């Protein structure tokens with residue numbers, strides 16, 4: 001996979017107006033370390049993939065896995081779980097290190113497939129590292145596609161499950177129930193299975209549940225991209241509240257202006273590595289330039305007829 005093969009799904013400005021949000025952008029307040037990520041490597045193993053073909057295309061982070069030598073006993077024991085095709089490895093996070101402090105709100109940016117969500121999931125302990133470590137002082141709550149909610153259950157049941165999973169007592173869930181429903185703005189849909197929700201409704205409910213517990217570390221994966229301006233303003237207020245209680249926020253978003261409005265610090269990840277870690281203005285300034293250049297390179301590539309379809313057509317003509 002070359003850079004130009006990567007699908008670019010980044011909103012430079014158009015998605016969101018920072019002035020929709022009240023108040024100035026938060027100023028970084030350095031506090032005690034709350035999270036240390038030390039030379040983190042995350043590798044996915046993919047069974048039945050086409051490692052050779054993918055690797056041949058030049059993907060930086062994909063390689064054919066070494067088939068482990070297995071004893072006869074092991075082969076017999078595992079004979080029920082056969083995998084068809086090659087085993088490939090995707091080295092999604094490659095040696096990332098940083099320290100997050102109380103009260104910071106940290107945006108994670110990068111083009112599609114750069115490793116943002118993997119990094120976030122690894123920080124919450126959902127994916128074990130191949131090497132390196134994540135040291136957390138506090139309880140991270142992941143919001144996003146991986147939140148432990150169940151689509152077949154109603155919003156009501158999910159508020160209970162999510163609230164309890166976040167460490168709230170049954171009494172606290174009961175007390176905050178109406179507030180969560182109101183925040184998510186889903187009305188009577190709360191009594192319908194979550195699978196019937198629009199993606200925006202689901203994302204809003206997940207945000208409302210995740211932030212109901214005022215966690216030490218709040219992880220937000222793209223939820224804010226799906227709400228309207230009013231929801232974004234409410235989310236911003238909620239995020240500020242978490243930060244004021246010396247919590248730490250991580251926000252993964254394709255919308256640069258959302259990150260700009262919400263974050264005090266930005267990590268730019270590319271091909272699993274940390275390209276830049278610094279103040280929001282500094283990092284987004286460079287990232288914007290990169291996205292523009294990348295877009296131009298992609299569109300001129302297409303205009304020049306070197307896309308996959310053009311290549312196929314040319315081959316047929318040859």
Ligand SMILES: Nc1ncnc2c1ncn2[C@@H]1O[C@H](COP(=O)(O)OP(=O)(O)OP(=O)(O)O)[C@@H](O)[C@H]1O
Nearest residue numbers: 044046090092110111112113114115116117118119
């Ligand atoms: N469950 C998985 N199994 C195998 N490979 C995966 C898995 N999840 C992600 N990957 C691969 O890991 C790399 C990083 O993916 P990740 O989803 O972390 O990137 P991202 O920056 O969050 O992407 P996007 O912006 O498109 O959501 C990609 O090459 C992706 O294909």
